[in-house]
Amino acid sequence: xxxxxxxxxxxxxxxxxxxxxxxxxxxxxxxxxxxxxxxxxxxxxxxxxxxxxxxxxxxxxxxxxxxxxxxxxxxxxxxxxxxxxxxxxxxxxxxxxxxxxxxxxxxxxxxxxxxxxxxxxxxxxxxxxxxxxxxxxxxxxxxxxxxxxxxxxxxxxxxxxxxxxxxxxxxxxxxxxxxxxxxxxxxxxxxxxxxxxxxxxxxxxxxxxxxxxxxxxxxxxxxxxxxxxxxxxxxxxxxxxxxxxxxxxxxxxxxxxxxxxxxxxxxxxxxxxxxxxxxxxxxxxxxxxxxxxxxxxxxxxxxxxxxxxxxxxxxxxxxxxxxxxxxxxxxxxxxxxxxxxxxxxxxxxxxxxxxxxxxxxxxxxxxxxxxxxxxxxxxxxxxxxxxxxxxxxxxxxxxxxxxxxxxxxxxxxxxxxxxxxxxxx
Ligand code: NAD
Numbered sequence: 001x002x003x004x005x006x007x008x009x010x011x012x013x014x015x016x017x018x019x020x021x022x023x024x025x026x027x028x029x030x031x032x033x034x035x036x037x038x039x040x041x042x043x044x045x046x047x048x049x050x051x052x053x054x055x056x057x058x059x060x061x062x063x064x065x066x067x068x069x070x071x072x073x074x075x076x077x078x079x080x081x082x083x084x085x086x087x088x089x090x091x092x093x094x095x096x097x098x099x100x101x102x103x104x105x106x107x108x109x110x111x112x113x114x115x116x117x118x119x120x121x122x123x124x125x126x127x128x129x130x131x132x133x134x135x136x137x138x139x140x141x142x143x144x145x146x147x148x149x150x151x152x153x154x155x156x157x158x159x160x161x162x163x164x165x166x167x168x169x170x171x172x173x174x175x176x177x178x179x180x181x182x183x184x185x186x187x188x189x190x191x192x193x194x195x196x197x198x199x200x201x202x203x204x205x206x207x208x209x210x211x212x213x214x215x216x217x218x219x220x221x222x223x224x225x226x227x228x229x230x231x232x233x234x235x236x237x238x239x240x241x242x243x244x245x246x247x248x249x250x251x252x253x254x255x256x257x258x259x260x261x262x263x264x265x266x267x268x269x270x271x272x273x274x275x276x277x278x279x280x281x282x283x284x285x286x287x288x289x290x291x292x293x294x295x296x297x298x299x300x301x302x303x304x305x306x307x308x309x310x311x312x313x314x315x316x317x318x319x320x321x322x323x324x325x326x327x328x329x330x331x332x333x334x335x336x337x338x339x340x341x342x343x344x345x346x347x348x349x350x351x352x353x354x355x356x357x358x359x360x361x362x363x364x365x366x367x368x369x370x371x372x373x374x375x376x377x378x379x380x381x382x383x384x385x386x387x388x389x390x391x392x393x394x395x396x397x398x399x400x401x402x403x404x405x406x407x408x409x410x411x412x413x414x415x416x417x418x419x420x421x422x423x424x425x
Contacts, residue, residue, distance in 0.1 A: 012091035012305055012327060019331070020094075023407035026398050029415035032423055037414070040093055042066040043086070046136040050128050062114040062133045064140055064148075067093035069108035070417045071101060073144055075355060076110040077151025077184075078158065080126075083304070084113035091305075092151075095326055096355070098410035099348040103387050105359045110146050112137075118153045119275065127161050134165040141166065143180035143365075149358045150184040152229065152304060156196065160189045180365035183358035192361035194376035195354075200234025200302075202353015203324045205381050206345050207239065207298060209388040210320055214343075219243035222296040224318070226250045227303030228277055231324040231351065233268045235300050240264040248286065248294040251303065253278035255291040292316055301328035308333040316342060323347040338401060346403040348410065349384075349391055356380050 017038065024034060044064040049057050063086065066074040076096035079089070089111050097109025114133055118126055134141070141148060150159055159182040166181045185191035194201065211218050221244040225232045228251050236246050245261035253276025256262070262283055270280045278285075286294075292308075293315040301307050302324030308316070313329075313336035320343040323329065327347060329337065337344060360376055363369075387409075395405035 010306055010330060011087045012085075013087040013094070015327070015331060016091040016094050019403060020407055020411075022400070022404045023411055026400060026404065026408045027412050027415070029411060030418070033411075033415045033418050036418070037068070037094075037097075037411070040065045040067040040090055041069065042140075043090070044137065044140050045086070046133065048132050048136045050125070050132050052125055053122055060114055060116055060129060060133070062112065062136070063089040064112040064137055064146070065089045065093040065110060066140075066146060067109040067111075068097040068414065070414055070421070071097075071108055072106035073108060073142075074110035074146035075100060075105075075107035075149070075358065076112070077149045077354075078154050078162075079111070079113040079151040080116050080118045080153030080158075081113065081304075082115055082117040084115040088305070089113045092326055095348055097414065098407055099352045099355055101410035101413040102348055102391070102406055103352045103356055103383055104413070105355060105383075107147070107355070107359060110148075111151070112148055113151075116153075126158070130158050130161040131165045134162045135169070138169075141181060143178050143362075147180065147358070147362060148182045149354065150230065155230070156184055156186045156189075156191060159183070159185045159191075163189060180362045183361040184354075185361070190361075190365055192357055192364055192371065192376060193373045194380070195357045195361055196230070197234040197238070198357035198376075198380065199231045199324065199351050199354035200236075200238055201377065202356065202380060202384055203231065203235040203300060203302070203322055203350055204238040204242070205353065205384040206350045206388060207320075207322055208381075209385055210322070210343065210345060213392065214319075216297070216319075220245065221298060222247045223298035223300060224248040224250075224291065224294050224296045225300045225302055225324075226291070226307060226328075227301065227325060228267065228271050229302070231354075232300065232302030233264070233271065235302060235324055236264040237268060239298075244298070247296055248291050249277050250288060250291040251277050255286045255288055256280055256283035257286045257291070257294060258283045289315055298322060300324050303328070306330050308337070310336050313337045313340070313342075316340075318342060320345065323350045326351065334401070334403070344402060346391075346401075346406045349387055349402070349406050352387065353380055353384065356383055 092111035248257035299318040305327035
């Protein structure tokens, strides 16, 4: 199931800069801050060979883009997808800078990616790809410098391979001190409880805030989800627990619906086994357009960028779009949605739960502690609530969209830091 054709022509980084421009107009940072934010600080590109199971060798391209570290170590996910391009990773890295700034997390922004479709490779091949990529990144990552995490196409196992590879290069004395080089690890390798569901949980906390603001009850509310991976499936299962009905789901394999509400847990098990929602026999198969046109209260795009262009926005019949994915709405899509009166909770707010709990994992690794789920969830809820409030206030005061408001609040935080510290030398 491919994205809308016209959105293929968009350059994600250029789109991001346009969206940033609207925020810069509202907060007027100095010219030097504008210049600094217009490009990432470092762009690392590696081409590396990996032996396949059949003995042949393939060359892969990997990226680590470090956008900004004024607020703390670079932080951001690693994506495995055959769509990975330099502008995509640059945009995702920039979004991380603003996400951390908005949530008041002492991290900067980075993102990485390998151009590979993980579905076409065995586990042993993926392990070799991950270990070789980590090795080639070398000292460009580190627990006090740049800390990767999972993103599309990667998971806790990928992070454990990265951690183990990095640890083995750190020398016997330092091995355990560098466990925090990645977050989103398995619990056994030093991960945090609640990290697996954290992004989906954050999406739901953001929806809770929106529901409270609008005096809307989630009990019996209807929602749809695009993407049933880490973010989409956890958001769906948690919303269903709150009494909402998941009436349609779409992913790369197809789209399905059930007006009476899908069993979100059973669907997650099906996706794990079958690789996608297609073939789930307790639902009706629908088209991608029918998915976007499904009447609902809440639509959660949780797949990838540029999925909601003007075409999809015209079809959408929802009260709010909550961006679980990064950059799922094109500028034209956003224009149509806002003109129709559909609220948008922007990516850097809606999907910030992942980096929040990654931060908690990093702290736990530093202190050799393990927090419980109640502690992790309550800290996450409070942090998201306060960011949501700051965005709502800015948006109302300056009469701008929530996306512009979220970016503006984040830029203010970054530019305050540059004002205090100045430009070196
Ligand atoms: P994932 O790999 O676990 O799942 C991706 C999902 O998207 C799958 O269901 C896949 O079928 C679907 N998909 C891919 N291409 C599609 C297409 N063309 N049309 C429809 N569906 C498609 O990835 P994830 O970790 O859930 O990430 C999803 C999005 O959320 C990405 O934009 C990612 O950057 C963002 N995000 C992830 C995290 C995290 O903690 N994992 C945190 C913040 C933001």
